[in-house]
Amino acid sequence: MDISKLIVNTQLNDSSPYYLQIATIIKAKIDDGSLTVGDKLPSERELALLFKVSRTTAINAYRHLEKLSYIHIRKGSGTYVRDKYALQVKSTEIPWPQLLKPYIQPSMATLMSELLVNNVGDDKISLDAGMPDPNYYPINVFNKLQVDFFPKLNPRDFGHIPVHGYQPLRHTITEMLGSEGVKCHCDDVIILSGSQQGLYLSARVLIEPGDYVIIQAPTYLGAIQVFQSLGARILSLPEGNSFPFEILEDYLTRYRPKLMYCIPSFHNPNGNTITIEDRKRLIQLAARYRLAILEDDPYSKLYYEDIPPLSLKALDTYGGVIYMSTFSKILMPGLRLGYMVAQPAFINRIILEKQYVDLHSSNISQWLLNLFITEGYLEKHLKKMRTIYKNRRNAMAEYLSYSLKAKLSFQVPKGGFYMWCKINERFSSTKLLQEALKVGVSFIPGEGFYSTSENNQELRLCFSQHNQKTIIEGISRLEKATGRLSKFKLSNPKRNVKPII
């Protein structure tokens, strides 16, 4: 079918990636009936010509529509409009889109999961995903531990274990928490399949559609997605020089929110750390309003100056802090292990929910991780990584100051993985990403860390994944991309409406 007639006067703009815009346009034509079930769509090459974009962009637009079940790509035959509502069609296929529960797909979810996976290989320098450097994954130590301790292994350790985790590991983590000022019983600690699972389970047992959840703005993308997917209404606490207690108290009286999600140390994405005074005041306020706090603490052991203050959990006077952390940032994400500690009434409910989700986390990972900690390797590894990451942070900060000072402003974080930058010129970070990808460097546009899409001139650069030389090369590519854009101007940076698809 010749769809060119249908898209007269359609212009692509800078508000979102081109592939999404193209997909939105085609989707609208299917929704309004201009295109109907069985219509053959142009080839990828034709689509690219039609919109004056690259073939890859055209392919991505179709892949996106296929994911949404709007089209059907039949290899060797062509691309067809699909029966999204299934009723109109005498198909013998089961109408999955009708059977599936309605859901809210957070706008950045697809983009982000693609970013996480597609950024490996070639000459591209990835400053996007917040991961440790794979070259320093302690896999040699894990291998050695497996070889050394295998003869002592009890086969039953590879059967079913309690839902809340392998007992020796829970014990080890309880001791570790104790040394950090968190006094708890080993049965109040639950081992999770990564801290993402802690986020999910907490949200599952607490949030009903319409409930209010407070987040720092910006904050970790995955948290916003989980809260939104469960129908929560998000209240944003703007991050700034001081903690916004007035706004928080206003939210507490006005909306009676159930939960606040908070990353107090070396915040993702902005690197901030809440001071000890503000932590105490936050706990007082939360206790007064019976506000539960989900404290996410993946980075506090990755400090490059002073050790960060006591965790909110260590200061918890009212039993309302749910503390969780992960080994994904300090060791390696593939372990898929994190942990949570909270009051028994909360943890018991989490255990019940986890039983439904996966019975318990992988025993092999838990057994090896416990050995890694008890044999003293974690401390050594952390010491080494702190030096390495500190040097990388310094290299990035220095080279950013040297080459992009006028165009980007940023603060040097005292720990963690991220440099949070603001664009001083009039172009958006999404536009910058498009240019950056062309010269082989990637980052995450700031709007991915907000529940609204107003802030489109920020970006997060991650300095953990590459050595200093590569980081400098990455920043110099970013400088090139920025240079290309400086001549353009952003039409109206605050009014760009993001298409929702």
Add this chain to the structure above:
Amino acid sequence: MDISKLIVNTQLNDSSPYYLQIATIIKAKIDDGSLTVGDKLPSERELALLFKVSRTTAINAYRHLEKLSYIHIRKGSGTYVRDKYALQVKSTEIPWPQLLKPYIQPSMATLMSELLVNNVGDDKISLDAGMPDPNYYPINVFNKLQVDFFPKLNPRDFGHIPVHGYQPLRHTITEMLGSEGVKCHCDDVIILSGSQQGLYLSARVLIEPGDYVIIQAPTYLGAIQVFQSLGARILSLPEGNSFPFEILEDYLTRYRPKLMYCIPSFHNPNGNTITIEDRKRLIQLAARYRLAILEDDPYSKLYYEDIPPLSLKALDTYGGVIYMSTFSKILMPGLRLGYMVAQPAFINRIILEKQYVDLHSSNISQWLLNLFITEGYLEKHLKKMRTIYKNRRNAMAEYLSYSLKAKLSFQVPKGGFYMWCKINERFSSTKLLQEALKVGVSFIPGEGFYSTSENNQELRLCFSQHNQKTIIEGISRLEKATGRLSKFKLSNPKRNVKPII
């Protein structure tokens, strides 16, 4: 407080474990205001005397009430009625029970998770949990594979991988499925953290409160729990000599159920296998009514006579079969790995949901499992285990026939792990379990496999965990327990109402 006055005329009966009955009685007194916040309860010893039960039963009753947040056990001080509704009390603690989402706790959930964990050690013979024999977990092979292949390991394999799993493992499983008649694309296969996760995710994306789900009755406990926890209404298909197509069709026209959960081969708990003719007819009917089928297939590779018929997925003409299987039964549960294959429209939604739940499953397990299969160890292991389990099945069947023929009837299953027995005398299986535990043998009472609690004279014996000698000893203990009960009579086996707590 002297609660003995409050419980005059209260008799324990055989309908459920004593600790649950005691907990229910105390709970009712708190709910109706006879006991109020801060009241001190009798010591465990006093409670045991009061109800004429063991001290362990008294402890369990209190532990259960503590889990429900009804009481507070203060070490060294005593046990107190707690502020369940929190509002009446000037506590500075956060009122978790109020904040948590209301939920349905399936009645057997607590009992079962305790059974699964507490049955190790001592002289007790466990014929309850359906697990492989730990002595045959192939941990030596896994260790060897790790040692041999470690030098070839790419560190990036221990970073983040796609949500739907480690690509080489998905590829291997796609080939395995192909050899079993299930033609699918590698991207339509998702690796799960055990098949429990497949159950959970499928239910999460399909079921809304009030939706109807068809199950075989009896069926796997964990499935009933997940469906009920999400608010599904359960329609039971009675298991019998032939597949109940008339009842199924009646359900389909009358209730328009969304999903049928089915274990077609070596059913848990009753060992039945649906014939090829009935499978085809089931698919025809499901296609006509657009009924989605969740096919759970943990046991089909554990056949002791003929290979079972093609899976429902292999016969699927309408894209409505969601197939899942696990490595927990054929290898070891601690791997926490299973897989699912279905139409892209369904799998894509599952992937999105899994991203929220745990990002992806443990890389170490996936890497090792892929090596285990591709190096040819899975086939060898299955061959060995089939012989071992067949001998155990035979031993159990022979000794049951020899010693308990009059009291229990059963069919010999052609595969899987279970012997499903019916009590021919007038006592319930829960009562038998209580006696059996006293002589050191355990099993699962049949009512755990039903969504209603009518069927209380069936039991499941698992023959996979122990060698023939131990199985025979277990059955002879069961004979002893049965003998003790034969003198008692069950008052009215069909009218026992189970307390819901």
